[in-house]
Amino acid sequence: MAVTLSNQGLVVDGQHVPVYSGSVHYWRLERALWPKILDQVIELGFGMVETYIPWSTHEIEPGVYDWGSIDDRKDVEAFMRLCEEKGLWLMVRPGPLINAELTDFGFPAWVLDDPAVQSRTASGSVHYDAAWGLHPPKPFPVPSYASEVFYDAVGGWFDQVMPIINRHLAPGGCIVAVQSDNETCYLFHDQPYATDYSDASLALYRQFLSERYSSIHELNAEYRTDHPAFADVEPPRDCGVAGAADLPLHLDWVAYKEHQIRWSVARIARMMRERGLQGVPVFHDIAWQIVTPLDVGRMESDPDIDWVGMNLYCNQDDYRTVARRMRFLAGVTKLPFVPEFGCGLWSHHHRTFLPEEHEFVTLSALMNGLKAINFYMLVERDRWQGSPIDRHGEYRDDYADFYHRLSAFLRRYPLWEYERDASAMLMLGFDISRHARMMTTLNVAHADLLGLPKELFDIEPDLGLRWDPRFESDYNRSDNWIGQAAESLKRRGIAYDLGDTHVDPKRLDQYDTIYLQTIDFMDPADQEALLGYVEDGGRLVIGPGMPKLDPRLRQSELMARFLSEPGRTDMGRGELVWSETEQLRDVVDSLDGHAQFRLEDSPVELSILRRNEDTLLFLANPTSEASEAVVRFDGEHRFESVWSVNSAVESKDELAVAIEGYSVRVFDVTPPAEARGAR
DSSP: OOOOEEETTEEEEEEOOOEEEEOOOGGOOGGGGGHHHHHHHHTTOEEEEEOOOOHHHEEEEEEOOSSSSSSSGOOHHOOOOHHHHHTTTEEOOOOOOOOOTTTGGGGHHHHOOOOTTTTBBOOOSSSBBEEEEEETTOOOOBTTTTTTHHHHHHHHHHHHHOOOOOOOTTTTTEEEEOOSSSHHHHHHHGTTTBBBOSSHHHHHHHHHHHSSSSSHHHHHHHTTTOSEEEEEEEOSSSSSSSGGGGHHHHHHHHHHHHHHHHHHOOOOOOOOHHHTTSSEEEEEOSSSSSSOOOHHHHHTSTTTOOOOEEBBBGGGGGGHHHHHHHHHHHHHHOOEEEEEEESETTTTSSSSSOOOHHHHHHHHHHHHHOEEEETTTBOOOEEEEOSBTTTTBBBHHHHHHHHHHHHHHHHHHHGGGGGGGEEEEEEEEHHHHHHHHHHOOSSSSSSHHHHGGGGBOOOOOOOOOOOOHHHHHHHOOOHHHHHHHHHHHHTTTEEEEEEEETTTTGGGOOSEEEEEEEEEBOHHHHHHHHHHHHHOOOOEEEEEOOOOOTTOEEEEETTTTTOOSSSSEEEEEEEEEEOOGGGGHHHHHHOOOOSSSOOOSOOEEEEEEEEETTTEEEEEEEEEEEESEEEEEEEEOOOEEESOOOOOOOOOSEEEEEEEEEEEEEEEEEEEHTSSSSS
């Protein structure tokens, strides 16, 4: 391909191009102001921009398209030519789903109004079971991504837009990447029994089952049913799990929901390539989910999907969320990428970012592994607020100042070329989250928007498990096994990435130790992959339980062959360790020596980024109160404050730093061999 993906960004015709971008929605801006706006983007330090190409904006009536002949703001090809004239790379997102706070999320209303296109809920009502998107400015029917009528309509849109895109592909043109759909997840109806029960989806579900089982007889044996054919299988419309015998039906439905998302994104990518797209990577963006129904690792391994990112809209008090998502991207994806990094917020959000929040959240993401970023929205538009460039092409100085400083910083320290110290991975058990998400009677969408507490709908059948899947899979807790592992590693100064049991096994060798969340059950294939990591020299710490069953609660003792009780044993060139929650802190202390740079007891977070001999030390204070961080280290070092300069006291083996609430300090660290001389 003319454009390829690397772990530092894109390579365009042999030239490295960082993904450091900002969103500019051409059709929402006066055509005469495009040159001025793009000049302001460049002056802020950006060499790349991103835009949607919204279906409903251009197809103004069925079969009638406006590419600028009626409204000159819609001349997307003129916008592409202008990007080329100004030397800007461009990422485009032609949908079909847009969101972007557009009415109907950018779908033409007549497409959504077709009953053959609509998703269906689990209600079974003949007339009132269409799924609805409860989004301002008005609700709309959710399309089924299994509907052939839907894909016929999408194909008509792609027939029009793809020739325009193809004429401007890099290296001769400006377009370096294209997105397949947008935040594909049943339009946030992500409860397992909320949708999609349309005829088209049920047909795809039954096809999924026919590929999963060798025959209907095998399925009947699993389900304890007597279906004559796959076409007769009905999915669960609520959680009816009373015992282990009910698990295969429900787990297959949960797995199908994941499959439908991957299948849809891959199909849309193929549709674009069938219409001439070639030579540039196709990517997708996850909204926020790191558990089912999204399966990021398996989505990125699909041959039709080159690259997967995850969006981020966080206020300054959401540091834990920022760190978790960035560490997950670093642990699971080829290039840690946020396609929509909140640069301002939609107008109905409860709390618009302040300028200082932009700074804190952005630096917090960069220190936790982010390497590719698109600021959404760098340029303001309707239904949006808090952007550094307004719709007239003028800077909002209080917001724009940060981006001037950040671009200058990245010219000196191109962070996409740095690697974060992370010798460990915390690994979530994917099947544990499946069990937890499956056990609900909530089969309506948008419980958050409706004000419904999801906990009221949780069910807890007695499956004879010693460990509770819902408790152990809650990564917001600090008192379960995964929470205790995170706290123990932080206390020791051991940096970690986050992953799950569906991560590509080839990625595991970069970690000295993997801390794996396990309970009574675990997929045998995942056990085999992780035992291979141990045999090759890795250390695997599991807990709180030893899996002796598969997710359907049948005997499967692959790991249990090696340890019958908590303890440790050598395996091949590596080591397997089983620790219950109460002993985990001591186990971490016994396994991992202290890090080169480590904090005294403090709320402050530390991260080390390295490029060859260059070292950067980041300190983030994720609380509202000012704090002092004391960093201890081995050997002599010198520290140059390169971001947010204020008081720091350096001695032979420690650095004391005063840090304001919700702020980040960055130091350029000179290694011991150079520290004795003048810099």
